[in-house]
Structure formats: C-alpha cells, structure tokens
Amino acid sequence: MSTNYEIDNLDKSILAALTENARVAYAELAKKFAVSAGTIHVRIEKMKQAGIIEGTKVVLNEKALGYDVCCFIGINLKHAKDYRDTIEKLQELDEVVEAYYTTGNYSIFIKLMTRSIDHLQMTLINKVQAIEAIQSTETLISLQNPINRDVLP
Structure with missing residues (x-):
C-alpha cells in the first residue's frame, strides 16, 4: 500500500x-x-x-430490518489491560455495530442497534454489563440521526 x-x-x-x-x-x-x-x-x-478506497458496501436501512433503537454506550473498564479482551467480547455481540477506543470519560464507546427497548435492556443486562472487565456503563439513546455522511475527499 x-x-x-x-x-x-x-x-x-x-x-x-x-x-x-x-x-x-x-x-x-x-x-x-x-x-x-x-x-x-x-x-x-x-x-x-494507496488505501484511499478500501472497498464498497451495501448500506442497509436498519428501521426497515426492524432495528428501531439506536444507542451509544460509554464503557469504563476496571483495568486498562482489559481493553483487548473486552473488545473481543463486544465483537461477538451482534447488536454492537461500532466500537471506539476513546480518550475522556470512557475507555470504549460503542454503538448498538436493537429491535426494541426491551431488546436493549436485555442486551445491556445479559450481554454488555455481564462482561467481567466492565466497571460501569452510561447509555445514550439516539432519537434521530439528522446528519449521516462520509468524509469529503
């Protein structure tokens, strides 16, 4: 490259x-x-x-597929050394569609798509917060996505 x-x-x-x-x-x-x-x-x-174009992809309409709830979760880890292991566990969760290693208030910031609030609650309790290395989470539910674009060349 x-x-x-x-x-x-x-x-x-x-x-x-x-x-x-x-x-x-x-x-x-x-x-x-x-x-x-x-x-x-x-x-x-x-x-x-040159790595400027990495591929092409189909853009899916989440709502048309039944995913009505989009949320973002800030995750604090018990120990910084748990980052890689936690990312591997989050990777296994179908509801997690994006993950970021961040500075600031959270170690990891993830985006989840779920079918309903009940599905979100189940995912939080039984999947995300069940990961041993996670100390705490903060969930922000998205009401709308008014800007969604690619970076300009």
Missing part, C-alpha cells in the same frame, strides 16, 4: 461520485468528467493501492 499518493481534483470528483453510487459504471464517470474509461479505471486502482 502506497502512502504518498496525492489525490487531485479528478480523484476527488471520482470519490464523490462513488460515494453517491459505488455501482456507477466507469464509462458513465468518464463521460461525466470528460476523460477515458481507462483513466477512471487507473485512478480507482491507484486509490485502492
């Missing part, structure tokens, strides 16, 4: 277009940016090799 690849305006435009629709055809991008499809292909491959 090359770390010194510098993106230019064409790369930024390609990234913006791919962020909107990762399945867009190279020929369509070429036409839009007045370059050849080969140029688009080469640029995308170079950005992949």
Whole structure:
C-alpha cells in the first residue's frame, strides 16, 4: 500500500461520485468528467493501492430490518489491560455495530442497534454489563440521526 499518493481534483470528483453510487459504471464517470474509461479505471486502482478506497458496501436501512433503537454506550473498564479482551467480547455481540477506543470519560464507546427497548435492556443486562472487565456503563439513546455522511475527499 502506497502512502504518498496525492489525490487531485479528478480523484476527488471520482470519490464523490462513488460515494453517491459505488455501482456507477466507469464509462458513465468518464463521460461525466470528460476523460477515458481507462483513466477512471487507473485512478480507482491507484486509490485502492494507496488505501484511499478500501472497498464498497451495501448500506442497509436498519428501521426497515426492524432495528428501531439506536444507542451509544460509554464503557469504563476496571483495568486498562482489559481493553483487548473486552473488545473481543463486544465483537461477538451482534447488536454492537461500532466500537471506539476513546480518550475522556470512557475507555470504549460503542454503538448498538436493537429491535426494541426491551431488546436493549436485555442486551445491556445479559450481554454488555455481564462482561467481567466492565466497571460501569452510561447509555445514550439516539432519537434521530439528522446528519449521516462520509468524509469529503
């Protein structure tokens, strides 16, 4: 992976277009940016090799799948040495969709998606707070996600 690849305006435009629709055809991008499809292909491959593009993914609608409750949980560990083991245990929980090692009030900050408040309560009591290394938690329930975007290239 090359770390010194510098993106230019064409790369930024390609990234913006791919962020909107990762399945867009190279020929369509070429036409839009007045370059050849080969140029688009080469640029995308170079950005992949540089680690700028790590892959593509399908974006799921959690609510349509029945996940109505989104919450964030700040976790305090009993001992800092328990971090890796705790992350491994959290990784096993389907409800945990994101985890961050943080500074500030918490050792770990996680995002959970559950089907209901009852499901959240069960997950907290029987799964998250049952992890021996966790000293305490603080739960914040999300009411809305008005901003949800990728970083700009």
